[in-house]
Amino acid sequence: MTEGSANKPFTGDACHRSSNGKNATKNGFVKSHCLLEQPQKYRRTKEKNPNVTHNSNLYKRPFVESFEETPLLVAVLTYMGYGILTIFGYLRDFLRHWNIEKCHVARDREQQKDFVPLYQDFENFYTRNLYMRIRDNWNRPVCGVPGAKMDLAERVSYDYNWTFKHTGKVVKDVINMGSYNYLGFAENVGACADAAVDVTKKYGSGVGSTRCEIGNLDIHEELEQLIARFLGVESSMAFGMGFATNSMNIPALTGKGCLILSDELNHASLVLGARLSGSTIRVFKHNNMQSLEKLLRDAIVHGQPRTHRPWKKILIVVEGIYSMEGSIVRLPEVIALKKRYKAYLYLDEAHSIGALGPHGGGVVDYFGLDPNDVDIMMGTFTKSFGAAGGYIGGKKELIDYLRSHSHSALYATSMSPPVAQQIITSMKIIMGEDGSTLGADRLRQLSQNTTYFRKKLWDMGFIIYGNDDSPVVPLMLYMPAKIGAFGREMLKRNIGTVVVGFPATPIIESRARFCVSAAHTREMLDIVSLCGTHTSQNTHFIHS
């Protein structure tokens, strides 16, 4: 059957593999010594919510996540929508081929028509026939600070989004629901901005070298000590770019003969880093601890693929908050598994650092766990700190090793001084070391905003994914045309959102993603949810 929650294999297999036809009888059953409670087979009728935590003794607070499944009617209509778009796409291609319609896509030159074609025109099908039609929802130019409200440069297109012209007008005070501005540090006034300006006057804005050569400033050392104190780890290291932190450091940590167990929905930087390292990669189903345990057990029992030698190390790579789903990792269970099977844990807190936890300490703080349990804590400064760059925190030996072996440290320019100062100032505010309660206020405001916004949208009947405490709120749209409609209607009402569709998400799970910020006031959130209701009445949304 097609995938429905009742039909997904409980063992966490990615797809149903046909066995050799033998049925497991009770007599032949090997008793399972799995750590985590395995759901029993044939319990489908009773199991209504597969996301209920089975091991609640590990969790100090309720862990409520919901990923409501696509209703069947909606799925059928979505496929119909894509089918109609495909037929029209072929029609348009036909018209373009016979020059009835003007072709804006790059084509081979006349002189090279007999050569091997340079452009794969089928791979471009989706882009030119579907993406181009709703392209005005992305890449909108922001003029000014993308804080709680932002200004957008108005664009018009006279050839259906193939080219844009700026009218010269600026759309002012658009409520910004797309920036990862969780604690509202994206501002150009205030203590952070003043400190950054002072530092620019002292150090300049460029560094001009890598960390290993002459680019190691004292402000970097101060920043790293501060990060280590903030996270509760022994030592840390900061890099200039968040993506490069992942992709350049995972190759330094693992190599051939190692195993990386990475979540299905891990970010591109983690996947790239894992690929560059040369280790074997196995993917477990998203946030599914049974799947992870099964993979761990299989890996340890069978060893490396052909030689069956033991793995040199096993690294579990998870994220704190998954930005496309809004789900939070089940960290207590992951740590329990890691301890039992003696694997290492790499936690990417790009979205969760500063946004979760009573002190802003991220997902470790949120669950009340010991930071020493996580071997490698990685995060970025882009989201909650209003800066740029990434860090890795852990034991002193590990960070000292990374200082000399990381590709980033050796080849990439170090962080720019005003950016580093912005991080220092904002981190001190969050920790409360600047003397004011601004940090605590903002953390509280963020969690209140998150709860309020989620509840408001839920009460209005929208389908929201993710954990109840996560500031990333994906609102399901499902159908391809609603993606464009939603983005444009919200912009008409002066709200900027990010909408995502296939192939970035599964084909029947297109969504709009709201990022709640501490800088949003309750009135702004009310306006957003009201506009959401109006839009839904216009475009007949899916309600649960």
Added chain:
Amino acid sequence: MSDTLTWFAQLPRSQSIFTPPFGPFFVLLLLQKTLVSDWLTGNKVGGNNNGITWCLCALRVGRTPRSRTKVTMNVGTAHSEVNPNTRVMNSRGMWLSYILGIGLLHIILLSIPFASVPVVWTLTNLIHNLCMYLLLHMVKGTPFETPDQGKARLLTHWEQMDYGVQFTASRKFLTITPIVMYILTSFYTKYDRIHFVVNTVSLLTVLIPKLPQLHGVRIFGINKY
């Protein structure tokens, strides 16, 4: 001729196309092709090896590697699924949409005033099989760029499904549906001879490419690139 036989003898026995019951058929086909190609190139029979190499290329003897590597750089996707096309047929509601689509086609054809019921059923069967052949076995690659650096560019959608794993649920469903359509059509056309011939040929065009032995095979080099 002797070249053909030595070449045949040297082939490893694990080649899938030589397993029964298709083995003898393909051997005969090969021999035929050798002779024909020699005739086409105007050489003496069994003269030089062009014919044999041409056959080899044409039939792509040998298995397409089925193992896939999941290590890739994912640009623009929020998941590590390398080729979303592999999962499309498994998604929720897809089978139902497919059946409803066939139903819709049938109803549209039934509403043509001058078409009798057997003709309508045969037309439904033909159009369904034609569309299935075009979409599953003719069109290659993906309509979007995938991070797998073009591994799926030369594969049809049938070959991409589930990364080449055979006998999955979707593959079985898509094999059984044309057969069920054929049985229904045979019934409604009252087993008329002409309708039978037409429907059977159409069914064969849609069933033969689904055989696991024909995974990655391009006969006569048709649709290779």
